[in-house]
Amino acid sequence: MKVVVSGAKGFVGNNLLCALNSDYDFVSLEIDDFSKPGVVESAMQNADVLIHLAGLSSIAECEKDIYNAYRVNVALTGYLVDVFYKNNSKGRVIFASTGQVYDSKASLPLTERSATNPTSTYARTKLAAESVVQELASVYNASSTILRFFNIAHKSQRPAFFLSSVYEQIQSSKDKKVIINVGNIDLERDFSSIQDIIRVFNYCLKNISPEKNEIINVSSGVPKTLRHIVMAMAQKLNKEAVINIDPARVRDGEAKSHYGTSKFSSTLSVMKDGQSVESFVEAFLSAQLN
Numbered sequence: 001m002k003v004v005v006s007g008a009k010g011f012v013g014n015n016l017l018c019a020l021n022s023d024y025d026f027v028s029l030e031i032d033d034f035s036k037p038g039v040v041e042s043a044m045q046n047a048d049v050l051i052h053l054a055g056l057s058s059i060a061e062c063e064k065d066i067y068n069a070y071r072v073n074v075a076l077t078g079y080l081v082d083v084f085y086k087n088n089s090k091g092r093v094i095f096a097s098t099g100q101v102y103d104s105k106a107s108l109p110l111t112e113r114s115a116t117n118p119t120s121t122y123a124r125t126k127l128a129a130e131s132v133v134q135e136l137a138s139v140y141n142a143s144s145t146i147l148r149f150f151n152i153a154h155k156s157q158r159p160a161f162f163l164s165s166v167y168e169q170i171q172s173s174k175d176k177k178v179i180i181n182v183g184n185i186d187l188e189r190d191f192s193s194i195q196d197i198i199r200v201f202n203y204c205l206k207n208i209s210p211e212k213n214e215i216i217n218v219s220s221g222v223p224k225t226l227r228h229i230v231m232a233m234a235q236k237l238n239k240e241a242v243i244n245i246d247p248a249r250v251r252d253g254e255a256k257s258h259y260g261t262s263k264f265s266s267t268l269s270v271m272k273d274g275q276s277v278e279s280f281v282e283a284f285l286s287a288q289l290n
Contacts, residue, residue, distance in 0.1 A: 002047045003205065004029060006080060011157055012096070012197060016051075019198045024205065030054065034076055037038075040083050049205060050084040051271035052077060052093045054128075058160070062122040073125035076173075078132045085140040092143040093133055094204055096147045099150040099260055100188070101127040108223075110260035112148070112215050121254075125152030132214070137213050145204060150190040150198055150219040150260055153284055163284065166230050170239050177240045180230060183249030188223040190259035193273035213260060218258040220274025232281045
């Protein structure tokens, strides 16, 4: 099976290819390739699936340059998906979206039927890109799968992300007692391991959905407080965590709780690591990703 992966050098893409490289014929594309004559068209020839991961994922970066966020996350998505369907009308697009598209006031747990009302530029571009993917799939009478990811984490992520920042603070300290600088620490979030995310993509590639076009949450279904995760991580690393609230890291207006349900965790049992704080932390700290 030939699978084109855009954003293959990113956190998810790189781990996906490393874990499943022997199972599929992967072809990698990066955003810079989109402007090179013939590169995208050549990559798409005889492809079975397009996994579209490329884009701007930094909330701050999207807010800083809103025009560029829409150009990269929406316009370039449309271009890539259009080229794919023109060459492979029987192929399937798997698009990586986000659980942040949901209304923060919607009843929990969030399902695929929950109301959408994104509050950040990043989330708004993702919801707009979903519409583009669905529209093009309809135009070409093709298939699409939109995966709405909640929080994905592993120690190998860059420290700009909350849990990898905490991990770096713990690892860089030589003391038994570690002062960990954080912002909003008592929030409930739905974290999944990168290992579970790899299993989700593998499932989607191996199983043809009976639905022509579908939207699926990718979530553990189990809310976890950030404080509980931080304390469990420190204990696993044989450290004693001392929480310090840094005002510069505190974000105003964040939802107290945000989590969803997913058939991958509830029905199919594809996602396993997020069922408890302990199992998630063990996967987060694991060196083995496949």
